[in-house]
Amino acid sequence: MTNRSRSSSAEGELRLPRPPGLLRRYWARHPRFADILIAAVCLIISSVPFIAVSVLPDDIGPRSGDGRGVLPTLGVVVALGCLALLVRRRHPLLVLATSYVVALAYLFAPAPLSGPLLLVATYTVAVYVSSRAALIGVGIGMAVLAGTGVILSSAGVISTTLLWGALVNEGVNAVIGGLIGANVGSRARYVAALIDHSERLVVERDQQAQLAASAERERIAREIHDVVAHSLTVMVALAEGVAAAGDAERSRPGVEAIAATGREALRDMRATLGILRDSDTAPLAPLARDTTADTVSSARAAGFDTRLVVSGDPGDLDSRTRLAVSRIVQEGVTNVLRHASAATRIDVAISYDASGVAVSVTDDGLPAAADGESAGFGLRGLRERVGLAGGTVTAGPRQPHGWSVAAHLPRQEYSA
Incomplete structure (x- = not known):
């Protein structure tokens, strides 16, 4: 019974994520440097296939050697796509569209080429927009890429082998980037939800404290009013009676009543103030008597x-x-x-x-x-x-x- 209740209470509590490590904290403090480094690494990795194609013999690719003439133009397109990663946090969907433009440009290469640009772009959309947006974007992009490739292949512009190689490479990049981005993005949104929840709890706690303090002030005001107003009213009435009486013996009961009323008021006031001084005292407990x-x-x-x-x-x-x-x-x-x-x-x-x-x-x-x-x-x-x-x-x-x-x-x- 105890274990079951403990497990149910544990499930109801919010599980806090592990604190970020040293590397993640550094990237979070320097987002611009992180984007520059990612863009540079992506550009370097994307340049390796170009270098390989340019130094290998002409007959290794599915196209003839004259396909090497598109390499400079293709290199410029890939470089611009990698530079677009510098604005990936502010415009993730634009970077994803750019990555598919680069993927379309790869279809005109003399050999199957690919790079990590689509992987990084899909990861960025999943993290900074949503996993659903990344899924939709990948679906639309792959459909456009496949449709364009089929048209080019049917017209004899590119070979079927190059088309299938491009689809497999870009598909794998999109899947890997989407999975990693969905995991990181979900964690980031969970942490943001925890922070928002904690801030709302702090606000609600302060509001409850203010309401409790206001209610306590009103209760104390009622008690002091009841004690002071009644006692002073009775004492004033008795004092007027004593002043009207000319005989000292006749006024003695009134004077004694004034003194008794004053002592009673002092006792109630001490009880009320004792509630304010002692936080362990039950509210109004000393005054809960039949008067x-x-x-x-x-x-x-x-x-x-x-x-x-x-x-x-x-x-x-x-x-x-x-x-x-x-x-x-x-x-x-x-x-x-x-x-x-x-x-x-x-x-x-x-x-x-x-x-x-x-x-x-x-x-x-x-x-x-x-x-x-x-x-x-x-x-x-x-x-x-x-x-x-x-x-x-x-x-x-x-x-x-x-x-x-x-x-x-x-x-x-x-x-x-």
């Missing part, structure tokens, strides 16, 4: 008639949903303390059932001109948090007066 009762107590301490009604059994509700419930209650109560005028009562209802949990926070006040919907980050962050938990949230005025925040969160699959 609903504390929120209701703070509202009562601020002078609001706050009622909490909980129905149903939460059961194995996951920590993310529990945290969302607490933040919904916190945000709803904070909006009442900050924006509702003439509010005296806050009703908080939490209902658990098999499908999930429903939360509502209502008040009997008059919403301000700039309602909680547009006043700040609170409701927007609340919608994002509820959306992450797979739920929905609505907020708006209710009849005849007051404001309502209602949300429904589905039960999540609990995974240990």
Whole structure:
């Protein structure tokens, strides 16, 4: 079982080619020198048959001795064809066509002649264009060469022996050059595909890192907003109550509530900042606690008639949903303390059932001109948090007066 899984994973991975050797690295750094050297070697090899034909007796070839008169012209054509190799990287198809022109010129030689020009040209097309282009080009070129040779042979211009020799020689050169070029070209295209794939992976990795950082910033902003906005709102409301009270004994509970709220806010802020400092800490784990009762107590301490009604059994509700419930209650109560005028009562209802949990926070006040919907980050962050938990949230005025925040969160699959 283990060996099978290892083999399947190995097949799915990209196999890297061997790094290029010293000679290949040198050719890659000096392409112009490589082309000059190839053209020179091709010219030297092609010149050997001309020298041999010119020094051998007249009666060794299939044509008469007067065929030697075409050797200078043929030599010029072959030399120009070899010089065309200098532009083989930029114009590979033009070089291939030139090589077949030289092959046609060989038909007029006094003896069967051939050179490596077609081999190099076919190799170049297979490497720098495609194996399919090389195959098509060789097919067309050999068809033209054979057709022209048959016409010349039928007219008695060349012998059948010279025709068959030219077709065999050029065919072998084309096959050898095409096979080598297909192998080298496939490897080059595979390496290029690997490089392109790795570049795309780097881009995707950077994009994912940016998205993750953005999501983390938004999550931290929500946490800091929930902690700071609620705590400061409660502390301001309590401080106003203490300032309005003329008796020190009557103001003592309010002062103690302010101190307790400040300590609670500091604890939550330390937990949030601890997430930023410690990369091994699970995100939001220190804050995944039920603060609903504390929120209701703070509202009562601020002078609001706050009622909490909980129905149903939460059961194995996951920590993310529990945290969302607490933040919904916190945000709803904070909006009442900050924006509702003439509010005296806050009703908080939490209902658990098999499908999930429903939360509502209502008040009997008059919403301000700039309602909680547009006043700040609170409701927007609340919608994002509820959306992450797979739920929905609505907020708006209710009849005849007051404001309502209602949300429904589905039960999540609990995974240990």
